[in-house]
Amino acid sequence: MEILGFYPTWYVPGIGTAWVMGIIGVIHVVASHTSVGASFLFALLETKAYRENKPQWMEFIKKYGMFLLVFSYIIGSITGPGIWYAITVASPRGVGGLIHNFVWVWAAEWVYFTVEVIGVYALVYLIGKVDAKTHLKLTWSFALASWATMLLIVGILSFMMWPGHDGWYLTGSTNDAFYNLNFFAHLGTRTGSMFVMAVVVGLMVASRMRDLELRREVVRFLAPIGLVGGLFAVMMFFYYLQTLPQNAIVMLHAHLKPVYAQGMVAVFAVATLWLLFAWWQPQRIHASLAAAVFLFVAIVGVWPEERMRESMRKPYVAGQYIYSNQVIARDVPGKGIEAEVDRLAEHGYLKLHPFVPERLRTVTDQNRLEVGQLLTKIACANCHALEPGAPLRNIPDKLHRAVDEDLILAFLQGPLKHGTQPYMPRIDLPEEEARAVAHYLAAVNRGDNVERLIAQQRRQVSAQWTSAQEE
Numbered sequence: 001m002e003i004l005g006f007y008p009t010w011y012v013p014g015i016g017t018a019w020v021m022g023i024i025g026v027i028h029v030v031a032s033h034t035s036v037g038a039s040f041l042f043a044l045l046e047t048k049a050y051r052e053n054k055p056q057w058m059e060f061i062k063k064y065g066m067f068l069l070v071f072s073y074i075i076g077s078i079t080g081p082g083i084w085y086a087i088t089v090a091s092p093r094g095v096g097g098l099i100h101n102f103v104w105v106w107a108a109e110w111v112y113f114t115v116e117v118i119g120v121y122a123l124v125y126l127i128g129k130v131d132a133k134t135h136l137k138l139t140w141s142f143a144l145a146s147w148a149t150m151l152l153i154v155g156i157l158s159f160m161m162w163p164g165h166d167g168w169y170l171t172g173s174t175n176d177a178f179y180n181l182n183f184f185a186h187l188g189t190r191t192g193s194m195f196v197m198a199v200v201v202g203l204m205v206a207s208r209m210r211d212l213e214l215r216r217e218v219v220r221f222l223a224p225i226g227l228v229g230g231l232f233a234v235m236m237f238f239y240y241l242q243t244l245p246q247n248a249i250v251m252l253h254a255h256l257k258p259v260y261a262q263g264m265v266a267v268f269a270v271a272t273l274w275l276l277f278a279w280w281q282p283q284r285i286h287a288s289l290a291a292a293v294f295l296f297v298a299i300v301g302v303w304p305e306e307r308m309r310e311s312m313r314k315p316y317v318a319g320q321y322i323y324s325n326q327v328i329a330r331d332v333p334g335k336g337i338e339a340e341v342d343r344l345a346e347h348g349y350l351k352l353h354p355f356v357p358e359r360l361r362t363v364t365d366q367n368r369l370e371v372g373q374l375l376t377k378i379a380c381a382n383c384h385a386l387e388p389g390a391p392l393r394n395i396p397d398k399l400h401r402a403v404d405e406d407l408i409l410a411f412l413q414g415p416l417k418h419g420t421q422p423y424m425p426r427i428d429l430p431e432e433e434a435r436a437v438a439h440y441l442a443a444v445n446r447g448d449n450v451e452r453l454i455a456q457q458r459r460q461v462s463a464q465w466t467s468a469q470e471e
Contacts, residue, residue, distance in 0.1 A: 004340055004343070005093070006326060006353045007092040007093065007355070009381060010089040010090050011381045016394075018382065018383060021086045026298075028080060028082075028083055031072040031076040033194040033302075034068070034072050035068055036147055037197050037199070038202065039139075039146035039147070040195070041199070041222065042065070043136075044225070045057055045061055045218070046135070047136065055132075057214070059209075065120065065123055069121070073120060090382065091324075093328075094160075101174060101177045102177070105152050105155065105156060105174065106156070112146075112148040115141070115142075116142060116146045123142055126138065150187075150190060150191070155187075158180050160313060160316075160317065161248065161309075161312070162181070162245045164245075169331075170334050182243045185236055188239065189237045191229075191236075193229070195229025195230075197302075198226075200294050203219060203290045204290040204291055206219050206285070218282075219285065227272065227275050234268060246422065250423060260304040260308055267300050314424070315422075323425040325380065325383070327344065328341075344428065344429070345429070346430075347430070349375055349429070350362070350363070350375075363433070368439050369450065369454055373440050380427075384398070386444065404442065408442055409434055409435060412427070412429065416428075
């Protein structure tokens, strides 16, 4: 029997796996969107300064550039590899699928990113050391390289939602994957958002400028850019909603809009009012208020937006062919990939997963609880926490703390077995494995000390084995 290509399961107790990726990712998005948006602000500001002979505007660009180096590029350089580490251990097959599709796209993105990093240092430290025209060319090169990194990454992120057509499944072509149905709407939404983030941060920098006349000129130049960017982002977001697959629409209306809709509207309203006020009274913007608006946009805006986008993909992690729990959900002839759900239904994880300990490959009365815990982590922990009250869709609360094993088993062998939940993977397990999962979840819901019980059972099995050897 051929073993499937699974990897060890990584689980973080208490918060679950996805929260680790989410927290790192949101910090990275705030930093990266600010840097990309700021690169275009620099280019526009410097173009106006060059044409109208306003060299004093370069003072603001230098201050903002120094802030960008500390805020965006140091934080971004830390969280970027952090994302790679987190997703590699949490979703190795998902990452592998993306790399096999987009290896040269990622290589190109790294080239542009190198240009971007060198460009921001050169932009800041060469102010006043090279002629204005040369510096302006450098600034526009930096802006275009920055946006190119976003464009390339958005193509990959959009494919993670879905290809939007059957062409990619048949051809496996990178172009069919990259230019998916969701791509242009997603790119437009992020492009508009990057201007809003960059202008909000720019107002923080401008609020600390002592030259009030320079502050007034800069703020009145920036505020309209943020307003237009915000309006464009909202328009593209409504277009984005029209490009979503059915499972995403169900998740959006059933679970996400009731929680996040009011916050998203509040972010749009607060950002709009703040930018209008800044344009009207540029000399009255204060650093504390500017920082408060930035934190509000980041926490109430970026965090829910990123969580919504990640959640709407469910039950898939990439291309609607890899489930979030790493199981291949459908055939992809263009890549020579075969679905695994039916094989798991016939043979089970215990027989096909390479990292199941040999002592747990057969379910017994002594190891049923431990087997159930292992199977639940493998099949569920990429999306769910296992502890009651945990913040990330914890299973005990989803099951309303049910302690009836037969009731839990009915859910496992009903909606999950047949894949009738549009945002849940089809998890079809053999009878003994499904019963082990139900046994474990019932114990957790009762409040049993599962780890202590598993340790006791291990000691009992070890004692029985030792006794048998002595006899």
